[in-house]
Amino acid sequence: MTTRRDIKPEQGSAVLLSRRGALGLAGAGAVAGLARPAIAQTTIEWKMATVWPKDLPGPGQSAQRICDAIEVMSGGRMRVRLFAAGELAPPAGVFDAVSGGTAQMGHAASAYWQERMPAAVFFSAVPFGLLPQEQMTWIELGGGQALWERLYAPYGVQPFMGGNSGGQMGGWFTRPVERLEDLNGLKVRMPGLGGEVLRRLGATPVSLPAEELIPALRSGLLDAAEFLGPASDRALGFQSVSKLYYAPGFQEPNGTYEALVNAVAFNGLPEDLREIIRAACRVETSRALSESNWLNADALRQLTENDGVEVRHYPEDVLLALRATSADVVSGLAATSDLAREIYNSYAEAQAHLGPWSAVTEGLMLRARAL
Template sequence: MTGQSNTSRLSRRAALGLGAGLVAAPLAAPAVGSEKGAVLEWKMVTSWPKNLPGPGVTAQRLCDRIGEMSAGRLNIRLFAAGELVPALGVLDAVGSGTAQIGHSASFFWQGKMPASVFFTAIPFGLLPQEHITWIEQGGGQDLWDELYEPFNIKPVMAGNTGVQMGGWFKRDINSLEDLKGLTIRMPGLGGEVMRRLGATPVNLAPGDIFQSLQSGVIDATEFLGPWSDRAMGFQKIVKSYYAPGFHEPNGTGEALLNKTAFDGLPDDLRAIVLDACQAENARSLAESDWENAGSLDALREQDGVTVKFYPDDVLSALRTTSAQVLEEFAAKDELSGRIYESYAGALKRLAPWSNVSLRRFLAAREGEA
């Protein structure tokens, strides 16, 4: 995201460069309806290949759910990455009114608003349920709304792929030296952490990762978890799959709602859209945990993949460098600082409880306590 875009085949500025002036563009008349009985047709654009296990499935299910809950009064046609706009063009497309709703991940917009990364995942940060708690109970949603408001967008949680894996590496990571000179697809602040430890992070749209890994443009990649990663076919190229996903302990996907279109809906349709997003957020997290477990077994037993773990000294360096990156981030601007303080405050509040409850229980369940 920050430093990693230098070598990317897909320039973020090119992909997202529709221009800030488009944000204020008027929405086409058919997209807005104030009468309760009106039938509305919306477009959804996404950053995902069509029906990709995980976020692609979530995006289609969200369209279907809204249509069903509204009894056909709000119908949404999904356009996968590249069908209407580029994968990384979703933010601008929704803000300008090219589409009324989008499905993506907030860290793709770090080039436009650095603090967007906090609403997907932060290295060594909040776990999925902790993140949901921050958004819904700890003031995160208000800050998220404030951050996206200049883009004419209302963001909401609408999917979660769970705890992420560390990624696929063509060469083993036995020490910090093995990170030096490594070209890795890793968006978000995790990419900046890798850069400071000698790697070269790049930002690629999901649909471009496989070819880049196969051709040698990149030496390693992270994406999501076993379910989505196996569907992408990375195991056909690389057999070493690393954990933990230090850079993304959470996998929140976002629905981006054009504010002009959303505010123009009748009250009941606005409620349906928000309730559908919330329901999909919970369902997709459960689905991802279930499918990731089965896909991890398949990767090991059927595909010959070996799960490996970052050495302790590498994890220690990643953790220390992550703290430095976050401290510097907080000084970028006033809103970024407030978002950082809110996130850090949520982590400080929730981590001790997670340690007493989840960590201790898991250790006891495995007979380690």
């Protein structure tokens, strides 16, 4: 209660309110507070189209975790609903769905757009190219992100790294590869640049979807097939039709997934939500790589210890031929456009810059641990 002793002289008699007046003003304030309309939080609703089957281990899970992270990190202000392959757009149409605004986001791998933009493959994997950590370093610090954005800018698409499957295996073979001549006439499922490399060395690349690979190997339609890594390969059942598992996966030493965002929608967001999308993609890139390494290590042990699979290395003459031919195939991408040449040069410079460090750290350490 206010008393006369609480009133400062300079406040004067204007502040000397009667008890009835004070209560009246308090009541009026309370009524005014009740009458003030509540400010409702508006949730931004987005769609994400993916190239992956529903709940596909690895990339499908990465896409869902990005959606979940955006909602949690935004405190519910933004929600992204995931649509698996074919639900909102076919796999080949995901880029156009994001570009045209049918979906505000997409999740894929840049190699899917190779026919439209040959240089797009540099942002997923190229034969004998950057390893996962090297790829991340090039994108984040070596100028790769800016070049990626320039490549997609004409389509109104903003790209981010959105996961990583790590390095791949060389594939499953129904007959051994002991010398270079063994590639002649080899019917092999290896998409992308790796398939072109093998074609130039005498093999016959065959394009088949994942669900047809096991029957094709069993029937003899295929002599060899490459899919992903031990975890996914074992889940698909390759060990039931072949016991020869070759390494290294020269065709894809890295497996970056991409998160695609419609540029108009992205730039229309408040700055904090744009940063949340960036952060969600960055966190998932690191987590997916860690998860892939863990699961592949476990699956490789099961394949060799429980399933009777033999991991073989490509012979040296085969590797040398694969590497030389890969260099020709990859450098040929530079001739497709001026921007493609810039991307190729930047990628090559990053590999030359990072390679010696990787060799004296990871390379020598792995050899020392194997002694």
